[in-house]
Amino acid sequence: MTVAVRGADRIARAFARAREERRLAVLVYLTVGFPDRDAFPALARAALDGGADVVELGVPFSDPLADGATVQRASEVALRAGVTVDDCIREGAALVVERDVPVLLMGYTNPFLRHGYQRLADDLARAAVAGVIIPDMPAEESAELDAALAPRDLARIDLFAPTTPDDRLARLVPRARGFVYCVSLTGVTGARARLGEDAPALVARVRRHTALPVAVGFGIGGPDQVRTLRGVADGVVVGSAALDAISRAAPSERAGALRSFVASLREAAAP
Amino acid sequence: MTAGRYGRFGGQFVPETLMPAVAELERAFDEARADEAFTAELDRILREWVGRPTPLTDAPRLAAAVGLRRVTLKREDLAHTGAHKINNAVGQALLARRMGKHRVIAETGAGQHGVATAAACALLGLECVVYMGTLDMRRQEPNVFRMRLLGAEVRAVEAGSRTLKDAVNEAIRDWVTNVRTSYYLLGSAIGPHPYPAIVRELQSVIGREARAQHLERAGRLPDVVVACVGGGSNAIGMFAAFLGDDAVRLRGVEAGGEGIAGGRHAASIVGGREGVLHGARTLVLQDGAGQIRETHSISAGLDYPGVGPEHAFLSASGRAEYVSREDAEALEGFRLLARTEGIIPALEPAHAIADLAHVRGRHGADSEVLVCLSGRGDKDLDTAIARLAP
Numbered sequence: 198m199t200v201a202v203r204g205a206d207r208i209a210r211a212f213a214r215a216r217e218e219r220r221l222a223v224l225v226y227l228t229v230g231f232p233d234r235d236a237f238p239a240l241a242r243a244a245l246d247g248g249a250d251v252v253e254l255g256v257p258f259s260d261p262l263a264d265g266a267t268v269q270r271a272s273e274v275a276l277r278a279g280v281t282v283d284d285c286i287r288e289g290a291a292l293v294v295e296r297d298v299p300v301l302l303m304g305y306t307n308p309f310l311r312h313g314y315q316r317l318a319d320d321l322a323r324a325a326v327a328g329v330i331i332p333d334m335p336a337e338e339s340a341e342l343d344a345a346l347a348p349r350d351l352a353r354i355d356l357f358a359p360t361t362p363d364d365r366l367a368r369l370v371p372r373a374r375g376f377v378y379c380v381s382l383t384g385v386t387g388a389r390a391r392l393g394e395d396a397p398a399l400v401a402r403v404r405r406h407t408a409l410p411v412a413v414g415f416g417i418g419g420p421d422q423v424r425t426l427r428g429v430a431d432g433v434v435v436g437s438a439a440l441d442a443i444s445r446a447a448p449s450e451r452a453g454a455l456r457s458f459v460a461s462l463r464e465a466a467a468p
Numbered sequence: 469m470t471a472g473r474y475g476r477f478g479g480q481f482v483p484e485t486l487m488p489a490v491a492e493l494e495r496a497f498d499e500a501r502a503d504e505a506f507t508a509e510l511d512r513i514l515r516e517w518v519g520r521p522t523p524l525t526d527a528p529r530l531a532a533a534v535g536l537r538r539v540t541l542k543r544e545d546l547a548h549t550g551a552h553k554i555n556n557a558v559g560q561a562l563l564a565r566r567m568g569k570h571r572v573i574a575e576t577g578a579g580q581h582g583v584a585t586a587a588a589c590a591l592l593g594l595e596c597v598v599y600m601g602t603l604d605m606r607r608q609e610p611n612v613f614r615m616r617l618l619g620a621e622v623r624a625v626e627a628g629s630r631t632l633k634d635a636v637n638e639a640i641r642d643w644v645t646n647v648r649t650s651y652y653l654l655g656s657a658i659g660p661h662p663y664p665a666i667v668r669e670l671q672s673v674i675g676r677e678a679r680a681q682h683l684e685r686a687g688r689l690p691d692v693v694v695a696c697v698g699g700g701s702n703a704i705g706m707f708a709a710f711l712g713d714d715a716v717r718l719r720g721v722e723a724g725g726e727g728i729a730g731g732r733h734a735a736s737i738v739g740g741r742e743g744v745l746h747g748a749r750t751l752v753l754q755d756g757a758g759q760i761r762e763t764h765s766i767s768a769g770l771d772y773p774g775v776g777p778e779h780a781f782l783s784a785s786g787r788a789e790y791v792s793r794e795d796a797e798a799l800e801g802f803r804l805l806a807r808t809e810g811i812i813p814a815l816e817p818a819h820a821i822a823d824l825a826h827v828r829g830r831h832g833a834d835s836e837v838l839v840c841l842s843g844r845g846d847k848d849l850d851t852a853i854a855r856l857a858p
């Protein structure tokens with residue numbers, strides 16, 4: 198079966214809808230297989246029920262060097278359950294079929310390399326997953342993967358950081374597809390109490406080179422930071438704080454807790 | 469080859485936050501290398517503080533025991549702090565100071581790189597934070613004390629296998645967070661470009677000295693050069709001087725742990741597959757899903773699931789050969805060198821000593837063999853006491 202709408206179109210649609218509603222798009226990251234394989238599917242759906250516009254499915258890796266303690270622990274749990282790239286694509290395919298939502302995979306280079314870049318592109322396209330975010334693959338190292346993704350219209354979302362200089366932004370941002378992902382702070386993932394101070398300046402610098410929507414992620418802890426990003430960015434990415442919300446809840450209340458947490462982000466995303 | 473690529477190996481697989489930092493580091497190192505004041509100061513410190521040049525020692529009783537015509541030992545065990553690691557640590561610490569970074573981060577496995585970095589930072593007045601897995605802290609306890617005595621803060625890493633790989637992860641996370649003020653002083657020829665090039669350059673003093681000393685002593689080059697390979701810094705430092713000498717065979721010895729077949733080892737070239745780890749495309753111990761495997765070696769300094777990209781390249785091109793020796797063989801090598809030459813080696817180069825009997829099998833009893841004795845064994849006495857009957 199071929200899916201009529203491509204994943205990349207779903208991303209554009211999600212940001213366009215958020216813009217029409219004069220709010221930020223809410224992107225939620227969840228590590229696949231956390232807190233266990235059986236609980237995960239309901240959690241992904243709870244995030245959507247709470248109002249997530251885009252789902253980032255975290256592919257667990259043994260050595261997540263851009264991640265803080267929360268994602269590290271979630272990845273360890275998922276790996277103990279044996280979660281693979283194939284599992285993540287399967288979860289993504291099911292979400293797309295059921296909910297017609299944009300899905301991205303977020304993970305490190307090595308599991309994708311082992312899966313095989315060509316096979317990855319084929320599998321993602323078949324699943325109508327929109328693309329990948331790979332925090333340890335800068336643009337300079339992406340030629341091989343891009344060559345596999347491009348013919349299938351799959352996006353590889355580059356990250357830009359407060360430390361990225363202007364000349365580098367000028368060179369790389371125009372090549373971005375889908376949306377531009379700005380890292381809010383100089384550091385690893387993990388919920389922080391306040392928004393990184395560099396974020397607004399980075400978004401402004403990025404906008405000089407693109408008309409694409411700009412999302413801000415890393416460190417977003419909750420509704421307060423989402424509110425500060427209104428009028429600055431077009432979307433927010435929340436990962437560790439969502440995983441923390443799951444961890445804090447009793448097993449029978451996890452889905453409800455995540456739904457409420459995402460709903461609170463959605464509320465803060467609108468004026 | 470373009471900068472930072474060794475055939476299809478190498479590269480810069482790092483988070484975007486660090487991309488400007490690796491570019492800045494490359495520029496700073498190139499400038500420093502061209503600056504006579506910098507190289508003169510490094511030379512002076514190597515001479516007066518590290519104790520270079522280290523001697524080349526003839527090892528006739530060892531040679532007789534393993535059935536080789538001649539074995540010579542390049543004595544990095546006699547360098548200050550007890551291993552070759554100091555050559556790299558002091559060079560990079562000087563670079564950090566030159567770059568205006570007064571906080572230095574390092575990872576350590578055996579603790580030798582941590583001790584070397586702590587000592588270099590004390591010498592140059594830099595703040596020093598060392599990440600170390602808790603398993604390694606236990607098996608290399610004297611080095612934890614040494615680091616603290618030298619003024620370094622040792623941060624325990626509980627994650628993963630609680631060894632070198634996990635310490636590198638944690639050090640990189642610190643670097644990502646404090647990149648504007650901190651210098652990451654990587655201890656082996658691994659990681660993103662320019663680290664493999666910087667570490668090779670700073671360690672190549674080993675091979676430069678050894679080549680000249682061997683020529684003077686023996687009137688000829690050695691037939692075979694042997695070094696142990698963890699991340700590969702002592703080996704690449706030794707090999708670099710001989711790469712152009714086509715007749716000289718280069719041989720790296722990895723940690724075979726409890727045997728390659730059973731999977732409990734740390735031999736990334738002998739038993740690994742192409743992958744990306746800690747910023748470089750190289751040979752990596754991994755499972756079928758691309759997850760990095762837990763490794764095992766009796767020597768903490770070799771207990772790492774990757775290897776420097778230049779070694780992956782030298783293996784693929786056939787210019788160097790790589791083998792592995794198991795824990796039990798390394799312990800035998802440890803005892804053999806002690807009994808024949810009165811030198812207690814670290815367990816890492818004990819793998820190279822253990823390989824000599826096999827060098828004879830491969831290259832003949834007539835061979836003259838130069839071994840990099842990368843460090844001394846004081847740090848390993850607890851492990852040896854537990855495993856060796858006296």
Ligand SMILES: Cc1ncc(COP(=O)(O)O)c(C=O)c1O
Nearest residue numbers: 580698699700701702769816843
């Ligand atoms: C004495 C000694 N030799 C060798 C090594 C292995 O490192 P490399 O392969 O980088 O030389 C270590 C690492 O700690 C060491 O302490």
